[in-house]
Amino acid sequence: MEILLQLVFSGIALGMIYAVIAFGYQLTFATSGTLNFGQGEALMLGALVGLSLVGNIHGGPYLNYWLMIPLVIVFGALQGAVVEWIGVRPALKIKSEFGWIMSTIALAIIFKNVAENIWGKDDLTFPSPLPSTPFQVFGANVQPMQVVVVLGALAMMLAVEFFNRKSIYGKAVVATSNDRDAAGLMGINTSMVITFSYALSSATAAFAGVLVAPLTLTGATMGAALGLKAFAVAIIGGLTSGMGAVVGGLILGIAETLTGFYISTGYKEVPGLVLLLLVLAIKPAGLFGKTAIKKV
Amino acid sequence: MNTIIKTCVATALVGWSLAAGAAEPIKIGVTGPFTGGSAPMGVSMRDGVKLAVADINAKGGVLGRQLQLVERDDEAKNERGVQVAQELINKEKVVGTVGFINTGVALASQRFYQEAKIPVMNNVATGSIVTKQFVGPENKDNYVFRNAANDTIQSAMIVDEAVVRQKHTKVAILADSTNYGQLGREDLERTLAARGIKPVAVEKYNLKDVDMTAQLLKAKQGGAEVVLTYGIGPELAQIANGMEKLNWKVPIIGSWTLSMGNFIDNAGKNGDGARMPQTFIQDATTAKRKAFIEAYQKAYKIDRMPSAVSAAQGYDSVYLLAAAIKQAGSTDGVKVREALENLNGTVEGVVTTYTKPYSHDDHEAIKPNMVVIGEVKNGRVVLAK
Numbered sequence: 007m008e009i010l011l012q013l014v015f016s017g018i019a020l021g022m023i024y025a026v027i028a029f030g031y032q033l034t035f036a037t038s039g040t041l042n043f044g045q046g047e048a049l050m051l052g053a054l055v056g057l058s059l060v061g062n063i064h065g066g067p068y069l070n071y072w073l074m075i076p077l078v079i080v081f082g083a084l085q086g087a088v089v090e091w092i093g094v095r096p097a098l099k100i101k102s103e104f105g106w107i108m109s110t111i112a113l114a115i116i117f118k119n120v121a122e123n124i125w126g127k128d129d130l131t132f133p134s135p136l137p138s139t140p141f142q143v144f145g146a147n148v149q150p151m152q153v154v155v156v157l158g159a160l161a162m163m164l165a166v167e168f169f170n171r172k173s174i175y176g177k178a179v180v181a182t183s184n185d186r187d188a189a190g191l192m193g194i195n196t197s198m199v200i201t202f203s204y205a206l207s208s209a210t211a212a213f214a215g216v217l218v219a220p221l222t223l224t225g226a227t228m229g230a231a232l233g234l235k236a237f238a239v240a241i242i243g244g245l246t247s248g249m250g251a252v253v254g255g256l257i258l259g260i261a262e263t264l265t266g267f268y269i270s271t272g273y274k275e276v277p278g279l280v281l282l283l284l285v286l287a288i289k290p291a292g293l294f295g296k297t298a299i300k301k302v
Numbered sequence: 303m304n305t306i307i308k309t310c311v312a313t314a315l316v317g318w319s320l321a322a323g324a325a326e327p328i329k330i331g332v333t334g335p336f337t338g339g340s341a342p343m344g345v346s347m348r349d350g351v352k353l354a355v356a357d358i359n360a361k362g363g364v365l366g367r368q369l370q371l372v373e374r375d376d377e378a379k380n381e382r383g384v385q386v387a388q389e390l391i392n393k394e395k396v397v398g399t400v401g402f403i404n405t406g407v408a409l410a411s412q413r414f415y416q417e418a419k420i421p422v423m424n425n426v427a428t429g430s431i432v433t434k435q436f437v438g439p440e441n442k443d444n445y446v447f448r449n450a451a452n453d454t455i456q457s458a459m460i461v462d463e464a465v466v467r468q469k470h471t472k473v474a475i476l477a478d479s480t481n482y483g484q485l486g487r488e489d490l491e492r493t494l495a496a497r498g499i500k501p502v503a504v505e506k507y508n509l510k511d512v513d514m515t516a517q518l519l520k521a522k523q524g525g526a527e528v529v530l531t532y533g534i535g536p537e538l539a540q541i542a543n544g545m546e547k548l549n550w551k552v553p554i555i556g557s558w559t560l561s562m563g564n565f566i567d568n569a570g571k572n573g574d575g576a577r578m579p580q581t582f583i584q585d586a587t588t589a590k591r592k593a594f595i596e597a598y599q600k601a602y603k604i605d606r607m608p609s610a611v612s613a614a615q616g617y618d619s620v621y622l623l624a625a626a627i628k629q630a631g632s633t634d635g636v637k638v639r640e641a642l643e644n645l646n647g648t649v650e651g652v653v654t655t656y657t658k659p660y661s662h663d664d665h666e667a668i669k670p671n672m673v674v675i676g677e678v679k680n681g682r683v684v685l686a687k
Contacts, residue, residue, distance in 0.1 A: 009519060009523060012515065012519060012548070013515065013516065013519065016513055016515035016516075016547075020512070020513050122337075127337045127338060127341055128341060128342070128564055129339070129535075129536040129539075129564060129568060130567075130568075131567060131568045131570065138543075138546055138547075139546075139549075140546070140547055140548070140549045142549075147547060147548050147549045149546075149547050152547075218512075221512070222512040222540075223512075223536055223539065223540070223568050225536075227338075227510065228510075231510050232512075262513070262516075263513065263515055263516050264516075265516075266515075266516025266517065267515075267516040267519055267520060271505045271506055271507060271516055271517050271520075272479070272506055274508075274516065275508075
């Protein structure tokens with residue numbers, strides 16, 4: 007029982023990381039029908055910028071861990087806006103169906119290379135703001151930072167949802183995601199809304215980066231694997247549902263740790279991907295997604 | 303008159319061509335990962351090699367010619383290694399190559415050196431079969447040499463340390479899914495079986511895995527008293543840190559890669575006490591070692607070598623190759639191989655002083671008595687007590 011609990015706890019912490027990144031995919035998909043394939047790199051950049059502020063690599067530490075978080079979120083927002091401006095807007099303007107795919111991937115590669123030159127190619131340690139000694143919950147060990155990851159991720163997603171439902175700006179986002187042309191006719195500056203959604207999605211990824219960095223190692227290559235897993239999560243959960251991101255993340259995270267223990271660590275990643283194939287075959291909109299009717 | 307002019311011209315021509323020949327440098331290839339998770343090994347190896355070449359060139363080079371390095375990053379990728387091998391052989395026309403950090407890259411690339419009859423000196427890759435890839439009746443001669451402690455030696459030492467010295471009977475093996483990890487795992491299992499021990503858990507993980515809970519829990523549930531590892535720095539650090547997450551502390555004993563800077567730094571206090579076989583520890587125990595360490599620190603403005611073992615073995619590999627070229631009196635691959643197999647005199651390196659390091663059937667320079675057990679202590683590798 008303790009074992010199962012331990013595996014589930016680790017799976018939850020891992021799954022929430024996936025969920026936050028997956029949530030970022032959804033934010034941009036909702037407003038513009040496009041995805042930022044550089045979400046993993048946005049996470050990596052956030053983590054590395056955070057490391058420069060709190061670590062001792064660039065003559066620091068300059069800031070306390072908690073004070074660094076808002077700065078990293080601002081940085082993430084700017085980075086997302088740049089991606090939208092350079093990579094996505096031109097594609098949307100010429101109504102290119104798929105141009106944004108290549109341009110966001112290209113930007114992701116550029117960001118990775120830039121990061122390799124600034125921070126080096128090695129993995130670095132991120133100082134943990136909390137003691138890393140685990141405490142016991144029903145006999146299973148949990149690290150304080152793992153709790154912070156789960157709570158932080160949930161808080162971030164709730165804040166975004168709350169903003170979208172309650173504030174006037176959020177309503178503009180929702181309106182744009184429902185029908186971009188109609189929203190435009192109603193006087194909403196939809197291209198501004200799309201830029202905003204990109205900024206928001208990269209900001210969440212950057213935030214996720216500094217959350218997970220104390221648990222994992224930080225380095226220019228940390229984004230690729232996480233970004234890809236999160237993409238699977240977004241598909242499993244459905245690209246139109248914040249709830250789907252959370253559930254999908256938890257399913258994948260827990261499936262990985264359970265398979266690793268009960269079947270074989272060599273097949274750790276298989277069930278999650280089998281699930282992805284099943285979802286695509288049976289319910290292509292994802293577990294929580296709304297089926298969109300696309301005119302051809 | 304005519305004859306005199308002709309003689310003059312001829313002499314001048316001969317002299318000129320001889321002079322040109324003397325100025326022509328001897329090209330030596332260097333291949334290793336200078337980027338990615340294995341980079342500390344690759345970069346340290348390359349830095350060691352450069353120091354050796356600078357030393358030799360300062361003393362007039364070999365056969366009156368300077369040594370020239372041709373460096374290529376194989377990125378620890380097998381397919382990239384193959385490209386590098388072909389480029390070094392066919393385009394750069396190297397006389398010999400030193401390098402190969404990753405066992406998988408070595409196994410994929412060596413055949414080109416074997417076919418071209420050019421000696422290749424593995425100065426880091428440790429997979430037991432690396433030097434045995436081209437032996438036996440099919441191949442008359444083997445062009446693959448090594449001056450690193452192979453996995454047969456290392457796995458015996460790891461098991462010895464865990465089972466005999468520390469008296470553990472329940473062991474778990476954690477190895478990565480690369481050729482290196484899996485071949486090492488086989489060696490460990492074989493060595494354990496010879497002592498009648500069956501590991502309580504044998505687990506693998508992928509490079510860049512961020513969660514080791516499942517693997518470590520299995521080891522813990524099996525009642526493991528010690529964890530034996532075969533992997534490289536970053537993931538080894540995840541193992542040490544994962545143990546802390548589970549509040550489970552047992553000794554880690556593993557292959558020499560536990561001495562890598564990126565393990566020591568990323569595992570921090572969790573890495574303290576990890577033990578591994580070492581051919582070289584950054585500790586000035588002899589005059590030669592002292593000079594080498596000081597030269598390294600001065601040249602690369604660094605206090606702790608990222609991978610001291612790689613640097614030392616890289617340094618020695620150049621001296622061994624240079625000694626063979628000198629003895630052969632030629633840069634012809636066949637003659638250099640023959641010279642390597644029958645080296646006269648001694649070659650003083652920083653790992654050891656090599657006396658007859660190779661023979662026709664034995665291409666391993668490092669013998670078990672040259673390897674010691676190191677231990678991570680306060681961010682450094684020291685000799686284990």
